[in-house]
Amino acid sequence: MPEMIFRVRWPDGTESDCYSPSLVVRDHLVPGADYPVADFLARADAALTEASARVQARYGFPCSRALGQLQTIRTLCARFAVSEDARVRVQSFD
Template identity: 50%
Template structure:
């Protein structure tokens, strides 16, 4: 299963390289700006779908995809108080 990385720029300008076990993330995230809630929704769906692809192929969910989701969700908490917070997906490789 081809690993795919995506780079996220948080509202404070910090960039983070993120992991997906599957290219399916490209169906959910494209380079561009997203509201915080929209980004989180798309990222959750992408990582869940990626984990399910691993389950279909190997018989178990991908804990790394679930861990990446937990990191994104935790990081996003710092920006929840700003309704105008935007997240940029810099790249999806």
């Protein structure tokens, strides 16, 4: 199963490399696009949940790394959710 890293820039300017065990992230996020924090979280949640489900369908267990990545994204998004203007930029896919 091909995995990928997607790099994001948070509203405070910091950047993170995020892991997905599947290329399904391409169905939910676009490199170069800016998303309001809540929208980014919803898209990342859908992508990583689907990616983990694909691992489970193939190997019989969910992807703990994808679910851990999702938890990290939730935690980071919670920090920025207070500002309605805060946006997350998807920098790249690797």
